[in-house]
Amino acid sequence: MSKPNISDTAFLVNYHRAKHERISLDVYSKYWVTKKSISLSKKLSKEVYKNDDIEICLRSRFFLENLRCFLARNPQAVVVNVEAGFTSYPYLLEPARFIEIDLPHITTYKANKIKMLVKKGKLPKRNVEFISTDLQNKKDLKILEQKLSGVILKEKSFFILEGITYYVEKKYLQQLLHIINNLQSSGCELAVEFWSPDIQGLPVFKRLVQYAKRHLNYEPRQWHLYDIGFFAGATGYEVVEFTSTGRLEKFMGRKCLLCDEHNNLLTKMAILRK
């Protein structure tokens, strides 16, 4: 049986950030747009729902603004983006140290292209390290813990889990949260995004599951939905912010495209503080 192409979603969501730069503020997303991402986006819009581009831009803006606030208070902090895809946070802000984790083919591709973009003057130079990890592999998670512990134990840190939790089985996600908890000290933060189980019954989610099967070879049983209690319980952290893309759209005073909760895939986002 061939493997799922879940990494294609990194190109897809990047294209959505590029479509509405004024919301995402991701002025570098245009460098990662591919023909395939445009084609996947068109199919998603036709077969599942129309507003994924707005959804992704609002989600990204949540992470960008919360990271901006954290770095203003902790300029020397280490930022760790777990399954970073083609996000541009280190180039949009100026963190002292940034670590990006993803599957090997994504980190290799990204690291090489970043070098070229910096050389051409299209991206500012930043202190970014790449770590290749399969989150659904216990050995890889152990190695990841060792690598990270050498870097961040003494520093304040901010971890990002964006666009990944629904692809990770509970036992691996628990192990990852346990690692993060061990690495972080008081005042450190973890930013998470997830779909909670209440979305399962919506026809729009069922259409997404079919779309993922058809175009990404991703099996329906591979979706993993969590609620905020899972993240708070696994870490013991305080939830200092909890919102959804729908609420963020209202907060930003934008035209209400996500108001209809039953025909959109509203994602939840939270900041947890140790």
Ligand SMILES: C[S@@+](CC[C@H](N)C(=O)[O-])C[C@H]1O[C@@H](n2cnc3c(N)ncnc32)[C@H](O)[C@@H]1O
């Ligand atoms: C939807 S993309 C999100 C990327 C980025 N966080 C964003 O919001 O643009 C999902 C990412 O998770 C990565 N990924 C999926 N399964 C993974 C696994 N088992 N181990 C490591 N990375 C994985 C993919 O390569 C991809 O970059």
